[in-house]
Amino acid sequence: MEPEKVRAPNIRDVARLAGVSYQTVSRVLNESPNIRPSTKERVLEVIDELGYQPNQAARTLVTNRSRTIGVLSGDTAHYGPTTSVHAIEIAARQSGYRVMITNTTSDYDSIRAGLDFLRQQAVEAIVIIAPQVRVFDAIADMNLTIPFVTLDSTQRDTHRSVSVDQFRGGRLATRHLIDLGHREIEHLAGPQDWIEADARMRGFLHEIGDAELATRPPILGDWTAAFGHHAGRELLRHPDFTAVFCANDQMALGLIHALHEEGVRVPQDVSVVGFDDIPDAAHFWPPLTTVRQDFAEIGRRSLAIILDEVLGSSDASHEQVVPELVVRASTAPPQ
């Protein structure tokens, strides 16, 4: 015997039990002003009694609004994106919106599928935290009509963006090393197709050029500690440098690991700067000098911006949050 498939109660069931029309129930649900308090109370009682829940699909179908913001996030479990997403959720909840997150791998088809999914769910806006160049191809190809905002620093006028000023961050880190007196500075960069990685690298090159130091070609990494470790071993085959600027904290961790293994002291022999200021960075050994990005802040701002657009404003702004150098124990003057 199959258990009988009970239909969920709908607005009409509520109406019948409350002795009103379904429209009145709808009014209660939507907090219409003109409704007698006693009626409203009675309806609410029945709703509670029945455990009635509005059918979101039906609502979306008729209103074409879902009160939902979509988030397209990258495939990796990085500290930054997850922190931003969390901030977005909290902010959205406060504005009466919900958030639907979809992860994607970095290939075109996956990004495309993710955007399609969000569109099908009738999200009212999309926050894109997949900071790879390829994302923009997908967006262009499917000419998205939904408002969207990106969390990175492309200055395209086609859409809004909020980002930490990565270029400036790259300069801050490099300038710090130069100010300490370093002249032989390596850069362990991120993957080239990441917008942020590129901006940090440009910041590095800019300061190197400004100080008229010899330019060393950056090493292109993949953000992982394992790569940092590998790169560190390679670099030590020609130890003609006194400082390394790593494009994120994880790679800095791996690099320091390699330095330790070879008996190279940090910061006495080599100074290391990271990027991000993940919570762990303060507890690396030595505690890491790094550039702090406020991931939560850009999350909050992105939501504010996109709700602004949903509600009618239309100027495509590009906000930038200023990063901050956090000096700890992994940097010192060269000896």
Place this chain on the structure above:
Amino acid sequence: MEPEKVRAPNIRDVARLAGVSYQTVSRVLNESPNIRPSTKERVLEVIDELGYQPNQAARTLVTNRSRTIGVLSGDTAHYGPTTSVHAIEIAARQSGYRVMITNTTSDYDSIRAGLDFLRQQAVEAIVIIAPQVRVFDAIADMNLTIPFVTLDSTQRDTHRSVSVDQFRGGRLATRHLIDLGHREIEHLAGPQDWIEADARMRGFLHEIGDAELATRPPILGDWTAAFGHHAGRELLRHPDFTAVFCANDQMALGLIHALHEEGVRVPQDVSVVGFDDIPDAAHFWPPLTTVRQDFAEIGRRSLAIILDEVLGSSDASHEQVVPELVVRASTAPPQ
């Protein structure tokens, strides 16, 4: 002049242009078997031309199925959960499902709101990765009729679960220290309302009891490196121990930081074991001995289990994945 609000093309628009009935279009979309190839082709052409996309809300409304799996995840950006979520997404995609993720903070109302949201979105099943006891109160109160699976090790018969055997992991770590010859072992545990934290602690206590060592009350932490650092400083006020088992890698990192600061050598003076084996752990200094959990594997399995239930199977299984001790350089015999 407002730009005219253009309605998205629907199934009838497609039908008209293709010269067939809307039902035929529907059949093409749902890959009905009895349809002439030439007709199908013509319809597909029109779909492509119009950029038609099925309206998910309408589909869900009529079928009461969404081909979507909900994921309720905790509020923190931990490595484990994010890795599991990612694995779930990939597996879901392969089965023709999509995943909708909702984060929650750990308070009851937020969990409740998250579950309500997922239910309203008509997800067909829910994977719960919010491993706090409180989750079960919320579930019980709203008597969820949707199949769900949890990614932790409560052995309740009300639902399915997949988990790494945390108890066993706790034993592995502790046993390793005992086998090395340690007798004075501290445990830095996780928050008490986390199911996993509790299980690891029980594993620890079990081995301590087995070896007839004096039981030291575990220190209850919050998973962060900052807490590990703080706890390390506290412990060093009475340095009567030779080893510490930390309930996760981050706390181990902070603890080691505190030890380094006081000139205590790891592992010569104090051995440290972590838990999780996050990618960074291999690059801590010293590289961390820890217990590896296969987060991706439990993600994949959870999806398999829940799809199984969606498709009709009904025995509530409790699968367990075996954790693995990874010995690196943070542990050694006491000296």
Place this chain on the structure above:
DNA sequence: TGTCGTGATGTGTACGTTCACATGCTGCGA
């Protein structure tokens, strides 16, 4: 040659909600 099964396609309806409009009632001012 009539009947019947089968493949291909079309028609009516339901899903649960909101919007636009209609209706009834109340009280107030002329």
Place this chain on the structure above:
DNA sequence: TCGCAGCATGTGAACGTACACATCACGACA
């Protein structure tokens, strides 16, 4: 006393799709 504004509530339609059923053409078979 009448008309009318305004509040409270009700009725009909629409959103876009899938399911159940109806219809039609065609060939096989007795």
